[in-house]
Amino acid sequence: MSQTASEIVDPDKVEDGFLSLTFGLLHGPIVQFAAPPPGQSQASVIAMPQQLPLSVDPVFVFPKEASLPDSIAHFCFAPVLKLHEPSELTFTLTDSKGNELHGVSLQVLVPHPSSTKGSGPKHRPVAICMISGRPIFKVLSQLLRSLLPLVQHAKVPTTKRTRELKVRVSRNQYGLGLVMGQNNVVMSVEAGSMAAKERQVRPGDQITALDGEPLNGLKFSDALQRQQAAKEQAAKDAGKVYKAPSSSQHFILMTRTYEVVDEAAVHHDALLHACRTTFGLLRQREQDLKWLVENPFWLPSPIEPLFKAMDYNVTEIAYLIAACLTDQKVAIPPARLPPSALSYPPPLYPSSAPRMAPLISPSDGASQVLLISSEPDTLLPASNALRALLAPLIFSSTYIPYLPATLLASSDAQTLISDSTSPYLIGTHVGTTQTIAADGAALSTEIVIADFDRTELRPCLAPSSPFFPTSVSQLASSCPPVGALIRKLGPLCTKERFDEAAVQAACLEFLAGILNLKEGSLSDSVHPADAAARATWALLLDFEEDVRKRCERDKVVAPHAPLLKEKLKEGLGAALEGVCAKIGGAAAHAHRPGIGQAPKQPCAPFLSLIYASRAFRQWWLTEKSEASQEEQMIIKYREFDLNLTDHVADHRRALHLVEKTLLEALDEASSRALAEATAKFGIPALAASTPPKPVSTDALVSLMTAADAAHTAATPTVLTGGAKQPPAGASPMS
Structure with missing residues (x-):
């Protein structure tokens, strides 16, 4: 019996194969917009404060054992969000092993019912993201848009949990930049302060210890003053004059409250079912995706x-x-x-x-x-x-x-x-x-x-x-x-x-x-300097071949011939750059065009810069046996009498056809998966989603100007309310 798509993926298992997919749902804090002036409608785009990512919680992650990067919130919320349609961002991260992780995020502003009369509406910034080991941005975007109604049109219930964090904070002559409330709870972070720059503390954190000493009901500010007084007294007892440093560092222990989707809620089951199904369907087409991504003519995004x-x-x-x-x-x-x-x-x-x-x-x-x-x-x-x-x-x-x-x-x-x-x-x-x-x-x-x-x-x-x-x-x-x-x-x-x-x-x-050093730019050039560079390069190739063959014939040295071959190749690569730079450079400086003549430059000087680059060195040291047949044909296209334009066009038509059928199949399958979730868990039906419309540069600059003004104002910005009214034409959060 064949498995269904939903049975292919184990929610408690992280796949480390070709795709290594991870889905995340992130909730930002409930925010209130500035009320529009009389006679004006609410703005269609909203500028987000820079401190927003600090107060974002990953409330749902799939697979269960997967983990999102610590900095993922910074990539999942654009500086400006659209009020009535989703905003989209694409990004690429590098993990601790040096592997690239490619992701897409959709952000929406979900209305919150707790708006008070006479004030602006309240919304919660919500983002869903999908991360893959391959840059399949179109596929990830389509899957996210199919899952968007699960979080956009439904009030996803969450429960609050706490955890302890130990962070290092810096203090300058103006202090830490934390606005404290009762019970040592951080109310806000002052814009431009050390805390705002370091982004370690967020509103809502409760500080419980300072430099290893529990506060035990003592105000955080009083604890800092006690530390200062103790240092002054110690200097006085030693007969010295205490001079406060311009900056210092402290370790604080704090309790952070965060949200997660309750596993007992039907929304958790609906998200789990939808992710299982869509992930399984995508992995069923893994061979198609692999063929696309590994094709030398495939582009992850248009040029x-x-x-x-x-x-x-x-x-x-x-x-x-x-x-x-x-x-x-x-x-x-x-x-x-x-x-x-x-x-x-x-x-x-x-x-x-x-x-x-x-x-x-x-x-x-x-x-x-x-x-x-x-x-x-x-x-x-x-x-x-x-x-x-x-x-x-x-x-x-x-x-x-x-x-x-x-x-x-x-x-x-x-x-x-x-x-x-x-x-x-x-x-x-x-x-x-x-x-x-x-x-x-x-x-x-x-x-x-x-x-x-x-x-x-x-x-x-x-x-x-x-x-x-x-x-x-x-x-x-x-x-x-x-x-x-x-x-x-x-x-x-x-x-x-x-x-x-x-x-x-x-x-x-x-x-x-x-x-291609045999049939390429250097071999085609008729400049005397390029001819001299080719002659010198030919001598080096003959020398390398002679040394290698002598070593292979020697019974004592022969076992070490593979290592010697590798070193000889590395030396040849360095010599290629040196030959082009020395011979071509000398000829380029010596050449003086006559009156009315255009300067004729050799290729060698410019080529020497490429031959010295990291990209070329890596390509040069890669075994040619590891290169695909298509890559070898590209480099030797003249030898194969290949019309690259027609060849690329044919391949791209095939790639487009496979990509189109893949996206159509995924769209149909994801629609079925969402319909199943709708019927089983009562989630609203799929709403037609359209790609986000671009916002003009002038509008973005106007909005960011307003957001910057709100952050640089004397009154600190608090994520849950209280910022100054921005200039007309922008609608940041208040």
Whole structure:
């Protein structure tokens, strides 16, 4: 007898296979909106306070033994939520083992019946998320939208539980920044305080001990004063004058109350049944998903959003690709910010632009790509597209396509973005750069900055190598392979027509030409310097082959030949970069074009930057036997006389067909699963859900300005009520 979908998944077992799916339901605190002025309707979008993720509880997790990442709340609530429809975010995390976890979250504002007369309505921010070991964002989004009615149209009952936490908090000359109530319960966290920056304490926490000493009814503020008095007395007894430090740290023990869905409630059974069924159905199609994800032509998200954000300027897109391939630094900063927010150095914007504080300090030249936007839902598609265009090379360093502004304290954000010496590709919300700017960090001139809102690009003004161009106009002439790519992309990328398959094929041809040393950019060049580099490389290959064969013939050395082969290959990779840099660089500097002649640059200098990158070194050291047949065909497409454009288009049609049938099957199956839950547990019927409509950048900036104003006001923001009235046009929580 065959198993049904609901029997395939054990709710008490965490699957570690291809998908490793996890579902989570998160509840935020009950919040009250500011009442609209007379004659005006309630705003359709609501700005969330930065402290909201601290008061979010995961109330339901499936499978039962699974656990959500500690920081998941920061990725599940957008800075701005829609009032009448769900908001969606996609994100990628890295676990403790270095594995990527890909997720999608849907956020809704569920009305709460406890609204008081004469005040604004009360709502509870609710989010559902699904995390997978593979970037199947479309599938995860569709499954979440099918499960949304379980939490959107039903009052899910929860029970409160408590747990003890020991955290470290910092104190400066202004104190900790905690507004305390009776029984040492934290009422609110002052905006801009040390507690707000560290994000360890949240409203509702009850402090029970300070630095290992139980309070036993003593006020928390009195306990701090007693500590201070004891230190002053100890210094006096020792004949010294006590000088209070400008900052100090304390360990506090506190009790936190949180919510969970009661296992005895019918809603728990309904969620469990729906998750069992949908997860089982998805795993039934695991082979289809595996074929999709492992296909070299499959893209987790489309690449057009990256081109659209840069107004289809292929030269600037090519500059971004070249910067990523050669371990330059790339940043995509916000635009149209409030005048008091940030300012950039003069080279970025004309003098009419707002004056801004620097963001990022110089570092050691590692590949550090920072994407910044005021619209979080654009970050992952853009960063995914940029990473996909590097194929078959793989960007394997730190990858965070969406870093919420609420996740890190300002010092930690500055350390990650400004002081990191490791390569990364990070997309972050504009609020993160605001916290960095407040600490006076400096924007390095080594960073390539692409402004999505303004569709502008600031080139690398101080590259780590003289071979990398310092202006976009120099790109095609100084980097011949990139110039060829620009000419191919030009007719394929316009506002009226964007041929994604042809664009992908053009980028694959560009990378294949770089990786194929026999039939590629270096072999095609007629420049004398490139010819000299090829001759030197041929000598090194002959030398490596001679050494390897001599060792294999020696009976004593032969057992160690595999290890020697690996070391020889590693040495060849390093030598390739050195040969191109030395010979090509000398020729490039020696070449002087005549009058009326265009400068002719060799390929070798630019190629040396790619051959020195981490992505190339990883690809070079990978055994060719591990590469798929399709990848080998891509790199040797000229040898196989393969038209990559047609080849990619054929594959993408097949991929689209499989993906379409998969989504249709999942939609039908999830509808049946929800209907079963409706009939069995009385959950409201499935409501038609539509993708969220984009909100304009101006509207988002207006809302975030209002939210920032609420947080920087003298009166601290309390999640359960009491903030100042924001400016007209915005509707943050009060």
